[in-house]
Amino acid sequence: MADFDYIIVGGGSAGCVLANRLSTDPKNRVLLLEAGGKDDYVWIKVPVGYLYCIGNPRTDWCMSTEAEAGLNGRALKYPRGRVLGGCSSINGMIYMRGQAADYDGWRQSGNPGWGWDDVLPYFTRAEDHYDGASPVHGSGGEIRVEKQRLRWTILEAFRDACGQAGIPAIDDFNIGDNEGASFFQVTQRKGWRWSASDAFLKPVRSRANLKVVTGALVDKVIVEQGRAVGVAYSLGGTPQVALSGGEVLLAAGAIGSPAILERSGIGDAAHLSALGITPVLDAPQVGANLQDHLQLRCAWRVSGVSTLNQRAANIFGKALIGLEYVLKRSGPMAMAPSQLGVFTKSDARYATANLEYHVQPLSLEAFGGSLDPFPAFTASVCNLRPESRGTSRISTADPSIAPGIRPNYLSTDEDRRVAAQAIRQARGIVAQPALARFHPEEVRPGACFKTEDDLRRAAGDIGTTIFHPVGTAAMGTVVDERLRVNGIGTLRVVDASVMPTITSGNTNAPTMMIAEKGAEMVLADARG
Template identity: 45%
Template sequence: MESFDYIIVGAGSAGCVLADRLSEGGTNTVLLLEAGRRDTYPWIHIPIGFAKTFFNEKFNWCFETAPIPGFGGRRGYAPQGKVLGGSSSINGLVYLRGLREDFDHWRALGNPGWGYDDVLPYFRKSEHQERGADSFHGVDGPLAVSDLRDPHTLNDVFIAASREAGYRETSDFNGARPEGVGRFQMTARNGLRASTAVAFLRRAELRANFCLRTNALVETLSIDAGRVTGLRYSIGGTLREARARHLVVLSAGALNSPTILQRSGIGDPEVLAAAGVPLRHALPGVGKNLQDHVQARLVVETRGMSSVNTAVRSPMALAAMGLRYALLRRGPLAYAGGQCGGLLKTMPTLDRPDIMYFVMPFSSADLRKGLDRFAGFTIAGCLQRPESRGTVTITSGAVGDAPVIAPNFLDAESDLETLVRGLRSARHIVEQAPFAGLVVREVRPGTEIQSDDDLHDYVRATASSVYHSAGTCRMGAGSDAVVDHRLRVHGLGGLIVADASIMPRIVSCPTNATAIMIGERAAGLINEDA
């Protein structure tokens, strides 16, 4: 039995932040447990390297969903990082925080301290903004946020066409006026990925009061008289036990955090009974409220514009890309998952954007099978605030059994309608003059698909997740909430949850920046209580 002041489960986007902040000063002893391995694989640190890790079980849980009725019974892919840095080591690097209204809505749901003005200082605290400090951005934090290096010409064309289509341009999606089209920033420094392992964990590892264990699978939390006192975990099949003098912090992500709670007997009594797990603490909301962004893609074949599709099939082009990156940290190997895009309204009567575009100089019908063979690009229209809700549930108490992930995508009709409007708006942008002479044809959905019914069928047949799982340990009050506004698990002492699972409603953008903020905010709350 080992004892620490704090035990953190999961070295991901939030967990690495907590490890750094809680071990600052050298007073607290901190144990960080990560199920995956160290981030020594070179492709983790090369931005475009997410193509090498995204389906790689060495660095990724590679979960698969249950059949999804809204997708015609297709199963979906549900990746989650299984390596130091978690999903911040395998994601597309795009740095977006969300809208002011997202966080003000969290506060309105009964979560004081989580409005936009409350959380902005924590975003700024993490950030080392390449453009300099202002009222929205910081420069004193460890997380590098930078502009794209050597952006593709597609960016200028898309932004110009969007202006002609009637959309405004924004210079900062994380500033005062995020609505519009523009260039994304990325979590990178000098052309290298800035995961939370690089930005935060490396600092913690230099401290004598900090202990990191990799390849550590948490089996169950230890509960004594209504308080979590520690946990049991295994490394290489050897069972170990650790005690927390102050807190266990669960930061295993929106898919694994509810799984660990349920495996420990914390959750919906009916779910636990069906899985054969003895009930230790009834909390019906665990694993409920699963939310994710869904995308429908417009794919266009081009002429007269370079495309990653064709470049990767040329040995000379590949060699040139490698040399350019090695010497200058520029070119396609320095690309983020999306270089430019927009937060736009699909109807003028809306009070805020409802669709999020990611524009990419490549295309694929199935990334596991490679890129399309023609020169092309993709405009992915992503649903910002889905109404559909899903679940994450265990089927047994065995640590090796994957949970059942049922996202219920497109269960709400409004989600489907928003994606169809997003496709129509993307088409309208491509029809503008800046794209003239560059477009050969619309490959997907194809110009023959025009009616609402046909577009509905296209979306149901081809839509996919954007891999931003959130919400499964909802913050708030009421019978379906899992944690309170200070992230304490309802009815249990000694345990908080701090990751994307606590979002009562998913933010209107990729979740990584917000998960980092949650880590900062949680560390602040813990230090206040201490």
């Protein structure tokens, strides 16, 4: 006898959506397994708390990449959420769908049903937009989307400088074409983080047909006669088995889901055999096609304008920041990591914006480090459509050991060319009259980097992940357009792994959309 109709592996952004939608019908018995813990840590709720969640083993798996040749031999920390809500509980809260052309490209590459017109209803269905319902936004849905509750003169000046550089100010990044400069909209409610767990899971936890288990480390999917019939996992070190009479849905993310597939014998057969895992299905694309956005953190020292570097430089300033948040739920403690966004083209060869800037009224040597002891701002810029492709593959059958993550950043000449041009373009914006009164002085990478070779080397020195891994169980190779694993029955992957190409922006909203659409597919297929 099967214990459940649906077993969902992973309680992150996608898993919370799936748990909500699949358990709506009380006849469906749903199990949600999350390897991390409960999302009851106070710093999850306070927006600035990402600083205390990323790199914290209570909330982050604290993974790292392998040493990257494109980053001049550096390895990067690679945060992944370790609580209910997954990365939506520790991320930058930016609500960004990407561009219509992203999804039209998915459809045109052989994935019917995934064009912009196809997916837009799934974005709006779950949305509760601050400006109400419209043809491109929803109202009354689970995910609250709000304006940020802050104001910085330096950011407004940067936006004006963009206008002077030919990048217009726009109101909304989420209408299909995001080219322009605007302030990011965020997944917050009244100054608090609003994660996928807050939105989708907590309101339905009391459903009798939904069981949520935290601390459940999934080893593998149990496959019998070519079908997924359950999962093997451990709970407090004790082996457990859960059986499914319907489907097993992997929603463990672009790093977790391919690792589970591999431990289940679904992956590159030669690689699995070398690890002592009996191959069930030779699927060499599992764990391949890894894509991520690499950001180049360019920074300028300024004068005559307030930045967070000064405001948080002493106890008195920090006290005022805390008081503002307590009284108004606004100010720096309500900040997403990035406030102003800019989408533009690196050059005229691109039909749509291929660069994204995250502009911040602060600067620091590296994420999680101390703020610089002088007023400054950062204009991080990333290539939205990297050609580089990497891998995430297990190196052992032990589920407690993180996979080997090799993004292969800056491994193509085009990616290196775009990186150099991005730094030049950032300098061009900063050189506009709107910022001149603040006397910007480049501190990263530094004005000494001038030639093409200099800038390519600088990109390798300052480049760091913006935490958007996708593509490791892609539609068209590992799964079909209904997210079913090719060659294995009753098994799907429903998370960022299935993106054939990365979206042009932050990836959390697209991941929730994928789960919304995926849940509908599961229910439709069950009805026949």
